Amino acid sequence: MKLKSASIAILLMAVVLFPAVNSEENETENYSFSGNVYTNDGFPANLTSIKFNSMQSIWSSEGTYDYGAVPSGIHTARAYFMNDGHTVVYRKVLVDSDTSIDWYEGKNWATFKLLDEQGMPVSGESDATVEILETGESLTLHGVVSELGPYDIGAYYNIRVDHGTDSGPHQHVHFRMEPGSSSNPWPNDFEFRPGHNSKYGYLLNPMGAPVTGAMVSIGSTSTVTNDDGFFLLQNLEIGVIETLVAQQWGIEITDPVSVEVSAGEGWFNLTSTLEPRMPVPAEFTTQITTTAMEPVDIAWETGLHTDFTSLYMNGDLVYKGNRESFLFEPTEPGTHVFQLESFNSNGSILGDRSLQVVVLPPQSASDLWSSGMSWSYHIISTPEYHQNKTYTAIGTEIVEDAFGEDLDTYVLRVTDEAYGEGEKAFRWVDSENLLNVKTFWSDAPESSSYYQQGHLGWRFSYNGLTANLLSGSHPDSLHFNRTNIIGVPGHPNGYDDTLNTVQITEGVEITTPAGLFTTTYISITDDSDGVVSWELWYNSTVRNYVRIIDRIPGSHSDSVIYDLTSFDVPTAPSFLTETNKLFHTDSYVIQWADYQGASSYDLYENGDLIYTGEETNFRTHDREDGAYAYEISATMPNGEVVQGEGIDIEVLFILQPPEFTLPEETITHTSDVSGGILVEWSVMTAQEETVLESQCGVNIQCQTEVDSRLMEEISWFQVTAEKDGVTEVLYRGPDNTMIFSEEESGQYRIRVQAHIDSRGSTSEYSDSIFIIVDIEPERTSWGMIGFVIFTLIAALILMKWRDEVPDK
Known part of the structure; x- marks a missing residue:
């Protein structure tokens, strides 16, 4: 009975424990995933995003990252170098222990997997070796993932695989290192199988140019040529004779050729023998347009060799046939992008340009612009210099022009992909003639404190009476005035005051990168020298100038040309805060x-x-x-x-340096000042989110106030004084005041920095204030000392004389 009870107990324990043991065996192990991020030349990279599979991305800090625990297995990892070229790198990663990967911008790895003769993965040790011939690096293939690298993206490399003396001849691969993408995350991953080899080469047209996007096939294996015309076909069985053919748009562009797969290098270049006659792309004749829920007739011209045309709206097919127009009847506000595709029996081709139709939401009729509207221009300056700038309306403001008249203006924020961090530019544009009344630019703080501000005035008139440039009677004359304040030490300001003749022509067509426009052409000629100072082309659909030629730009350029590349009218709520x-x-x-x-x-x-x-x-x-x-x-x-x-x-929080509030200017400390000098500082916050605040100064830096929230977090302040090249710490503690009471004469340079323990953040040192110590030593009366010495000497002489004179 006891034996039976013991057996039952053991059986129950087994039943209870087995699920736990089984669960423990099936549980996926986790390992750490960390490393460094570098620029292409090996310096620590700036802000870089690291992503593991579809998990949440993390950001590097000072060139390092630590993803934390990740599951074991084969995964995809990605690095996005946000501040170093905006490039990405995707690769395959095997995690079977704590893993460290150092990423380099512009470089990627080649990863390898060894198969046996039946095509099954070899997971254990092997005699197979792989070598990158250009670098001489090699390794023995083992496990399910091996790797070499990183190597330059865009460069071509040769791989040679030796499967061992009993496993047949060498296997060769020639490939271009690719960055990868979300749709192709393992672009440089290769499988090697004994008894197999590769065929690779370049496909060129009869003129010697690369054929891009063609499908090259050997038997059931196919690939697509890259933008160099290069193709790579892998793991073809050695000794097999197959037919190789290249196709484009479903048409064979090379003669079929029999190819025997052999050992050794697999070069096999191709030249197309046929250039299919593709349809000529259709082109829109309707210009980019805006409409307030009214129908729009969209027209185009069909190209040669076209059987029919398809019209797409926002990617959806809305018409297919032989007509050359389509009536678009909008049902809701929004921007609609139309695209044409032309077809014939050889294939199809998309039109070079799309057409935008902007359906506007309800808006006040008196407003020409609204916040969120933006215009992008390609700008060419002489001497030759190219820029791309976007001007976004962010509000309105009353501004005084160069003639002292208050004008309603639109405020524009200027953005440029070449601007440094903190570099700013704004324009204040007359709400009637859409010309600049005020301009401002300030350099990135890390570069310089330079700035430039312009004040302009445009007085248009017709027969001596005030006229509007864009409505009513066209003006025939202009009085122009401009003052440019150049915030560069030693640089003179600029001043212009001219009388001009204005000529206006309606219905002038002009083409910019944004499309073909019918415009009002405005020519403004300086009366003093006959030079055409400005040429402007205004389009009512765009509600702005689509081209501007400025021959007196008020800068170091001789002339500046603005060509519209795109414009946007928001049809839904839009942010004024810039993305990224x-x-x-x-x-x-x-x-x-x-x-x-x-x-x-x-x-x-x-x-x-x-x-x-x-x-x-x-x-x-x-x-x-x-x-x-x-x-x-x-x-x-x-x-x-x-x-x-x-x-x-x-x-990315950075603790800003404190600012001194007392003393407000350089002060001299003398013996007449009792108790020393009060020095006070605070951490400030700048109210600079909008340029429309009236307290903003000339450089668009608004007045600051004490950041009481951060002041409560400060762990310590450190105040230093530098005199004659020697620096000493005067104070270190939580208070934001101290008494300066140095007694040694000289000039002291005072600076302060702050630190927050909870954030692990220490600020840079503040701007300097100077305290001059001028304490004179107590004066000694040399006249009195001389008199005392003289008296003592005289007394001694008298006493000696009395001793030497005999008594009488």
């Missing part, structure tokens, strides 16, 4: 444009609702370092919700 903006503070303002008719707005941060109300801005607080996605929607009076586009921003 990097904030160095944990408290910042998100702004959006006023959406006509909206009764309230909803602002979402990473999917969470953080604000509902009528305002068009919201200040965040206490945001941790990382990436944030924002979305905005507008609620209309009838309850309809209009969803806007989103933006992404980054937060």
Whole structure:
């Protein structure tokens, strides 16, 4: 009985314990995944995003990253070098222990997998070796993933594989190192199978140019040529004779040729023998246009060798046939992009240019522009210099022009992909003639403190009476005035005052990268020298000038040409805060444009609702370092919700240096000043989220105030004094005041820095203040000392004389 009971107990324990043991055996192990990120030349990279499979991405810090625990197995890893070329690198990763990978911008790895003769993976040790011939690097293939690298992306490399003395001849691969993408995350991953080899080469047309995007096939194996015309066909069985053919648009462009797969290098270059006659792309004759819910007739010209044409709207087919027009009847506001595709029996081809039709939401008839509208220009200066700038309307403001007249203006923010961090530019544009009334630019703080500000005045007239440039009676004359303030030490300011003749011609067609436009052409000629100072082409659809030639730009250029490349009229709520903006503070303002008719707005941060109300801005607080996605929607009076586009921003907190508040200027410390000098400082926050605040100064840096929230976090301040090249610490502690009481004469350079323990952040040293110590030593009365010495000497002489004179 006891034996039976013991057996039952053991059986029950086995039943209970077995699921736990089985679960423990099946549980996936996790390992750490970390490393460094470098620029192409080996220096620590700036902000870089690391992503593992579809998990949340993380950001590097000072050239290092630590992803934390990741599951074991074969995975995809990606590095996005946001501040070093905006490039990405994708690769295969085997995680079977704590893994460290150092990424280099512009470089990637070749990864390898060994198969046996039946095509099954070889997971253990092997005698096979792989070598990159250009570098001489080699390794023995083992496990399911091996790798060599990193090597330059875009360069070609030769791989030679030796399967061992009993496994047949060498296997060769020639390939171009690729960066990879989300759709092709393992572009440089190769499988090697004994008894197999590769065929590779270049496919050129009869003129010697590469044939891109052609399909090259041997039997059932095929590949597509890259932009060099290069193709690579892998793991073809040695000794087999197959037919090789190249096709483009479904048409064979090479004669079929029998190819025997052999050992050794697999070069096999091709030349196309046929150039299929493809249809000539159709072209829109309708120009880019805006409409307030009115029908738009979209017209085009069909190209040669075309059987029929397809018209797509936002990627969807809306017409197919032989006509050359289509009536578009909009049903809701929005930007609609139309594209043409031409077909014949040899294939199809898309048109070179798309057509945008912008259906406008309800808007006040008196407003020519609204916040969020933007225009992008390609700018060519002489001497030759190229720029691409975008001008975005962010509000309105009353500004005094160069003649002292108050004008209604639109405020434009200028963005340029070449601008450094903190570099800013704005324009204030007359709401009637759309010409600059005020301009401003300031350099990136890390580069210089230079700035430039222009004040302009345009007085158009017709027969001596005030006239509007773009409406009513066309003006025939212009009085122009401009003052350019150059904020560069030693650089003189600029001044212009000219009388000009104005000529206007309607219906002038002009082509820019944005399309073909019918315009009002304006020519402004200087009366003093006959030089055409400005040429402007205005288009009412774009609501702006599509081309400007400025021959007196007020800069070091002889002339500047602006050509419109694109424009955008927001048909949904849009952000004024720039996407991909990097904030160095944990408290910042998100702004959006006023959406006509909206009764309230909803602002979402990473999917969470953080604000509902009528305002068009919201200040965040206490945001941790990382990436944030924002979305905005507008609620209309009838309850309809209009969803806007989103933006992404980054937060990377940097503690700013404190600023001295006392003393306000250089002060001299003398013996007459009792108790020393009070020195006071604070951490300030700059109110610079908008240029429309009236307290903003000439350089668009608004007045600052004490950041009481950060002041509470400060762990310590350190104040130093430098005199005659020697620096000493005067104070270190949590207070933001101290008494300066040095007694040694001289000039002291005083600076302060701050530190927050909880953030591990230390600021740079502040700007300097100077205290001059001028304490004279106590004066000694040399006259009195001389008199005392003289008296003593005289007394001694008298006493000696009395001793020497005999008594009488």
